Amino acid sequence: MGQFLISLSQQRRYWVALVGLGIFLEATALFYQYALDEWPCVLCIHVRILVMAFVLLGLLGLVFNASVPARRLLHGVNIVIMVGLLERSWRLLAVERGWIFGDCEMDLGMPPWFALDQWFPWLFEVQTSCGYTPLIMFDISMAEVLLVLSAALSVLSMAVFIASWFTRHP
Numbered sequence: 565m566g567q568f569l570i571s572l573s574q575q576r577r578y579w580v581a582l583v584g585l586g587i588f589l590e591a592t593a594l595f596y597q598y599a600l601d602e603w604p605c606v607l608c609i610h611v612r613i614l615v616m617a618f619v620l621l622g623l624l625g626l627v628f629n630a631s632v633p634a635r636r637l638l639h640g641v642n643i644v645i646m647v648g649l650l651e652r653s654w655r656l657l658a659v660e661r662g663w664i665f666g667d668c669e670m671d672l673g674m675p676p677w678f679a680l681d682q683w684f685p686w687l688f689e690v691q692t693s694c695g696y697t698p699l700i701m702f703d704i705s706m707a708e709v710l711l712v713l714s715a716a717l718s719v720l721s722m723a724v725f726i727a728s729w730f731t732r733h734p
Contacts, residue, residue, distance in 0.1 A: 569727035573639060578724065579625030582642075586619035594687070596706070602698045603691035606668055607656040611710060612688060613680065614649040621645060632728075639725040646721045650714040657707040659694045668694030 572578050593612055596602040604612070621642055628634035658664040670690050672681045680688040697706035 566727065566730075569723050570730050573635070573724045573728035574629075576626055576629050579622040579629065582622035582625070583619050586615050586622065589615045590619070590687070596698055597691075600698065604689075605656075605692050605694040606670070606672060606690045607652055607659065607694050608697070609672055609681070609688050609690050610652045611649065611656065614645055614652060616687075618642060618645045618649075636725070636728045639721065639728045642721045643718070643725055646714065646718040650711070650718045653707065653710040653714040656694070656697065657705075657711050660697055660705060660707050 590612065593604070593608070593615075597604060621638060625635070625638045628638065655664070659668060670693070672688065672690055674680060681690065697710075699705055700709055
């Protein structure tokens with residue numbers, strides 16, 4: 565397993581997989597929004613932003629994969645993104661289940677210089693309040709799927725980051 569992770573940390577296929585997964589998740593969210601009329605809340609949009617962040621990071625990983633220091637830095641940043649995704653996914657499920665009560669406003673909460681909801685409203689505009697995510701299948705909600713997926717991605721990104729420090733050649 566260690567050799568596999570070391571190899572994975574050095575290969576472009578890891579970054580390709582991140583980009584592919586992110587595009588799939590974004591496309592799924594847009595399908596639910598526009599085809600099934602399941603409007604996104606502020607926490608859903610935060611998840612979309614984090615997914616877009618790891619897509620962009622994956623593209624950077626493809627460009628800078630040959631540089632060991634850059635690759636290690638990108639793996640480290642990926643951990644931060646995945647842990648952020650895990651936290652937002654947990655909060656989304658906690659609000660949905662009533663474990664926590666929070667202010668879930670219609671404002672994305674981004675500074676004016678980073679107004680994603682104004683630049684790309686079709687992707688990042690908050691359209692409903694929190695408290696519900698659609699069922700995917702077998703009475704499993706989107707929030708539950710996101711929590712499991714983000715937990716797995718967090719563990720994987722940490723393992724790949726650690727493995728990146730065992731690179732045998734520069």
